[in-house]
Amino acid sequence: MRDDALMKKLYAAALTLGLAAVVASAAALILDKSLPYRIGFSDYPKYVWAWRLTGVSIGLALLTLISGVAARKGWFPSAFGLVSLFSLLFIGGVHSGPNPQAWCWNNLREIDGAKEQLAHQRSLTSGTVVTIASISPFMPHRIQFPRCAKGGQYIINSIGNDARCTFHGTVTEMEADWQKQLKAEPSGATNRSQPIRSETN
Numbered sequence: 001m002r003d004d005a006l007m008k009k010l011y012a013a014a015l016t017l018g019l020a021a022v023v024a025s026a027a028a029l030i031l032d033k034s035l036p037y038r039i040g041f042s043d044y045p046k047y048v049w050a051w052r053l054t055g056v057s058i059g060l061a062l063l064t065l066i067s068g069v070a071a072r073k074g075w076f077p078s079a080f081g082l083v084s085l086f087s088l089l090f091i092g093g094v095h096s097g098p099n100p101q102a103w104c105w106n107n108l109r110e111i112d113g114a115k116e117q118l119a120h121q122r123s124l125t126s127g128t129v130v131t132i133a134s135i136s137p138f139m140p141h142r143i144q145f146p147r148c149a150k151g152g153q154y155i156i157n158s159i160g161n162d163a164r165c166t167f168h169g170t171v172t173e174m175e176a177d178w179q180k181q182l183k184a185e186p187s188g189a190t191n192r193s194q195p196i197r198s199e200t201n
Contacts (some may be wrong), residue, residue, distance in 0.1 A: 007071050014067035018080025021060035025084040028053035032091045039098040044149045047098055054091055061085045100149035104168045105175075107146035111154065111163040112171065114138035119159045126160030 031050035039047050064081030071077075114135040118124065132145055135156065139145070148154065152167025162170040169177075 010067050010071035011077065014064050014071055014077035015080075017060050017067060018064040018077035018084070021057050021064055021084035022080050022087075024053050024057035024060060025087045028057055029087055029091055038096045041103055041149055044098050044100065050091065054088055057084050057088060098149070101168055101174060104148050104150070104152065104165050105171060107148065107154070108163050108165060108168075108171045108174075110139055110146065111135065111156065115156070115159060115163070124159050126158070128159040130156060130159060132156060 028050050031046050031053065035043050035047055035050070061081040061084040064084075065078050068075065068078035068081065115130060115138075117138040118130060118135050119128070124130070136145065146154070148165050148167055150167045152165040155164045155166065157163055162172060164170050168174055
C-alpha cells in the first residue's frame with residue numbers, strides 16, 4: 001500500500017513537472033522565434049529570457065524523466081519531458097548574437113563626448129562636476145539617457161575623468177581588455193568583443 005501511494009505521488013509529480021517543462025520550452029521557443037537576426041539592445045531582455053527558460057525547461061525535463069522512471073509507469077509524463085527536450089532543438093542558431101559590452105562602450109563614448117562638448121562650450125576645467133541634465137543636450141539623438149544592458153549604472157564623473165559603468169568599467173578599461181583578448185587569440189582569429197559603433201543605447 002505504501003509503495004502504491006509513493007508511486008502515485010511520483011507519477012503526479014512527474015506529470016506536473018512534464019507539463020511545466022512543455023510550457024517552459026514552448027515559451028522559450030516563442031521568444032526565440034520572435035527575435036530578429038541581429039539582436040539589438042531592445043531585444044536583449046527577450047534573448048536573455050529565452051535562454052533562461054531553455055535552462056529551466058532542460059532541468060524540468062530531466063526531473064520529469066527521473067520521476068517517470070521512478071514511478072515505473074510514468075511513460076506518459078516522460079513523453080512530456082522528451083517533447084520538451086525535442087522542441088529545444090529548434091532554439092538558437094539564427095541570431096548574430098548580442099554584444100552588451102560593445103553597446104556599453106558606445107554609450108560611454110557618447111557620454112564622454114557630451115562632456116567634452118559641454119566643457120568646450122562653457123570653458124569648464126578638469127575636475128568640474130557635471131550632471132546628467134547638463135550633458136543630455138549634447139547626447140546624440142537621445143530621448144532618454146542610455147542604459148547598460150547588463151544593469152550597470154553609469155557614473156558620469158567630473159570633467160577630465162572618464163565616465164564609468166559599474167558593470168563594464170570605463171572605455172579605457174574595456175579597450176585594454178579587448179587588447180588582451182586579441183593577444184591571447186590565435187593568429188587570424190576574429191575578436192567578437194570589439195565594439196560595433198552602430199549599436200548604441
